[in-house]
Amino acid sequence: MSETAEQSGRERSVIYIVVVTILVVLTVIALLTFRAGRENDAAQEQAAQLTQALEDAGMRAPSTEQIVRVLGDDGGAVCANPNGALTRGLVFNELTNGAAGPGRRPILVEDRVLRSQLLIIGVYCPDELPNYEEFVDRLETVNGS
Template identity: 55%
Template sequence: MSTHMESSTKRGRSVLYIVSMILLVVFAVVALLTFRQARETQQSLAKADQLIATIDAAGGTAPSREQIARVLGDDGGAVCANPNDALSRATFLSQLTNGATGPGNRPVIANAKIALGELAIIKVYCPDKLAEFQQFIDGLKTYHTGGA
């Protein structure tokens, strides 16, 4: 077996490495900008408007249209990935605690309004999964405050 002798110069290799790194950075910047623009499509903005209207109708305060479009896109993002999966439900339930950390963390009987945000997202972005998630929410022990 024979090996091929390297014939490139040190300067030639340095130029190649520098050009390669510059191209890699340029491609990364272009990919990042393209990804951000693709997430904010007209459909995602329309769904964000629909979600804002749903939250406002329930008496809540919604984030900005652009924030919702960036986070949820046009498909609901992580919320609609599988809201009825055991891990998704466990994550949701982990938010219904007393707010302490470590050994002081305890589940609580939460306000019924806590679930309205997630229900609104599922209603707008993945309505096919709403019935099963609504059953899960209805099975939670919650309390209702006076008023709305």
């Protein structure tokens, strides 16, 4: 039969402290790396480009820092799959009267509501823009200019 050596309470405490310390250090490194990776020069340039495009279209633009935090340098969730069924379903979900249950109805929205999404896709994932423009063009909107 084999014998098992028991650890003292002090040995277990040392092991726990070392493991927790390593986890905390790795978490801090991961957080710093994640933030540094998203807020780079390319993200700043794209955010400035989007800000200019929004202002040229007559819309208010959030601050460049806010755009960088949300969209990073790759467009974030907007460019993850802009032409997918789930994304289109979310767009349809937003184009309603706001009621819940049986009172919920689709509405005609002003075309400028969808224009900002087109500008974001145009700056961050231009290869997806033609398909998304085709989707938006098929929606019935009213001219809000």
